[in-house]
Amino acid sequence: DENMILQFQITLYGDDERLVMARDITRLHRLEQMRRDFVANVSHELRTPLTVLTGYLETYSDMAGMLPERLGKGVAQMQSQTRRMQNLVNDLLLLSRLENDQGGSDHVRLDPTTLLQAVKRDAEALSGGRQQIEVVVEESRSLTGSEKEMHSAVSNLAFNAVRYAGDGAHITLRWRAYGEGACLEVEDDGEGIDPRHLPRLTERFYRVDKGRSTATGGTGLGLAIVKHVLLRHEARLDIDSRLGEGATFRCIFPSSRLAAADPVALGRAG
Numbered sequence: 001d002e003n004m005i006l007q008f009q010i011t012l013y014g015d016d017e018r019l020v021m022a023r024d025i026t027r028l029h030r031l032e033q034m035r036r037d038f039v040a041n042v043s044h045e046l047r048t049p050l051t052v053l054t055g056y057l058e059t060y061s062d063m064a065g066m067l068p069e070r071l072g073k074g075v076a077q078m079q080s081q082t083r084r085m086q087n088l089v090n091d092l093l094l095l096s097r098l099e100n101d102q103g104g105s106d107h108v109r110l111d112p113t114t115l116l117q118a119v120k121r122d123a124e125a126l127s128g129g130r131q132q133i134e135v136v137v138e139e140s141r142s143l144t145g146s147e148k149e150m151h152s153a154v155s156n157l158a159f160n161a162v163r164y165a166g167d168g169a170h171i172t173l174r175w176r177a178y179g180e181g182a183c184l185e186v187e188d189d190g191e192g193i194d195p196r197h198l199p200r201l202t203e204r205f206y207r208v209d210k211g212r213s214t215a216t217g218g219t220g221l222g223l224a225i226v227k228h229v230l231l232r233h234e235a236r237l238d239i240d241s242r243l244g245e246g247a248t249f250r251c252i253f254p255s256s257r258l259a260a261a262d263p264v265a266l267g268r269a270g
């Protein structure tokens, strides 16, 4: 059967003995594909009804002055809940897109400084002055990747820092050398995370504090998105945190993903 998928495990015993085990994972693979398709289809189908609801609610909210007070409050509640649902559906769709196609077709040379500055502006808007956000660039090489995907990954990390680090925290968005490669780093000196949560943090819907993260508007998919974006860039996510001592999220790229600094761009930056 040409559609069969086999997984081989080869174990060496001494110099000349091998144990070869073959496992038929066709069914597992099909089930996984069904799960992905199902999530993608449901998310897609939810988009239209949500758009209709949003449209009507906007009209009612414009008429808020004419509505009885209790009704007005209800409309505001419905608006915020449909917004949440929309964020969730968008993140689910993004995630299934990231899982389902190969990626790489939109990879260009990225200037990490421009990327970090754009994310900083958005994070500042979300923070509304409750945190100090700064961009630090210590590496001159540029990065090869998808502009859209990297922007979404770093935004997720920066928005998390704004949402979870707490008021008065300092947030640093940094591009720096890391081993032979380099890393995009989002660091905060806020509330931090108990290390026992770290291994599961990138799982879908895994949250340290469910109540709080729902209140802050997260979907529970942010770090799963970051992880998938990085997988498509041969990069990995490293999380370093302790309770009460802030958190550092590093997107670590191998040197094969870096390009020598463009002299023109460097001249402009200086």
Ligand code: ADP
Pocket (backbone or CB within 6 Å): 156, 160, 161, 164, 165, 188, 190, 191, 192, 193, 201, 202, 206, 207, 208, 209, 213, 214, 217, 218, 219, 220, 221, 222, 223, 224, 246, 247
């Ligand atoms: P969401 O933020 O939507 O809940 P994420 O996948 O983005 O989902 O994050 C998972 C969890 O990790 C969050 O619920 C939060 O508990 C924790 N977290 C993420 N970033 C930070 C941070 N900078 N400081 C403290 N906790 C964080």
